[in-house]
Amino acid sequence: MAFLGFACLFCILTAGVTWIQESQRQVDTSLLDVYDGLYEQVLRESVFGQRERLLIMHQMLKCCGKMSGGIGTPDSLCDGTADMQDCLSVISNSLRAHWSWSQAIMLVCLGFTVHGMVLSSFLFFLLPRGSDWDRRGEYSLTKASKHPTANKDIPLALLLPLQTTEPSAV
Template structure:
């Protein structure tokens, strides 16, 4: 297989990579919207105290998701334009975009690994705090938020591990009286983190692959025999002279206009 064939394959693979990056961009955008506006998370951030870390963590997660989504869109555009325009400058910019995206994804993976347990513990602590406030007869606002949490997660109360029974002190408006809210909330958080890790790892793999392809195409551009339309201009037939032209014929007579006369 010749070098031109390898370059064509690399160009096609980079375009396919851009297509998958676009799909991941849509996924990251949807996940960011769910994290920022989803009732599963806003119910706890609104009920948390002002000094609780969950407010800062929730804001950081939404801001990071928006930043990664923007980087994915920018990298997709630069990579696609660099292949279609066959521009060395755009290809270098696309490689730099992949590099920034790689750093952002690695930072996100490190952050989620360190803060996942902290986020889960903070959310469960907020639910426990609401539950205790309602049991002790605190203001009705806590009871209203607790009932909203029960309706959102389709659960009711907590099950004591020692006795294995649910507390009968708090009535529920839904029919899922046999579901432990702590277990349901933990399961919802587990599913959410699963999708976060899936999108981050998929984006990281495509980013590394895109960096390799863009660097290969960048160094291939200066070589004139690589891109199909570079350096292949032909003037055959443009200066066709009359059949009786000889070596001593003046050049002006070899032009198409003079030949027509």
């Protein structure tokens, strides 16, 4: 059961690592497009709720607008403590750091999962199976003495007298 659990976890982690590798660019592009759309909407329409969201995002990321394309940022969208960094580059750098951390964590978990699979399969084959748990530690040759011809490779079995299941009459 432990091996099957680790195998399912291995499949899930492998799919996660593959998804990170394949869709990192798509997620980065979509998040930058969301910021771009919000920024353009605030510049054109000046909606109060959207402006507040953009200001909170600028304070959280410690950036101010888009510097690329030669378009300046209005002073009303930046507070005085911002470092005037380009928000697109700050978002890209932040996403890159989060992607690398999540990928590292998933790869470490994948390593522990493979270790768990190997350990659980080793323990499965190491532990005795069947009904021999109650006889553990007992070494008896009674079965060997009943059929001495079947166990020619055991010299002690040949030395024991042949026992029968019938009680002896003494």
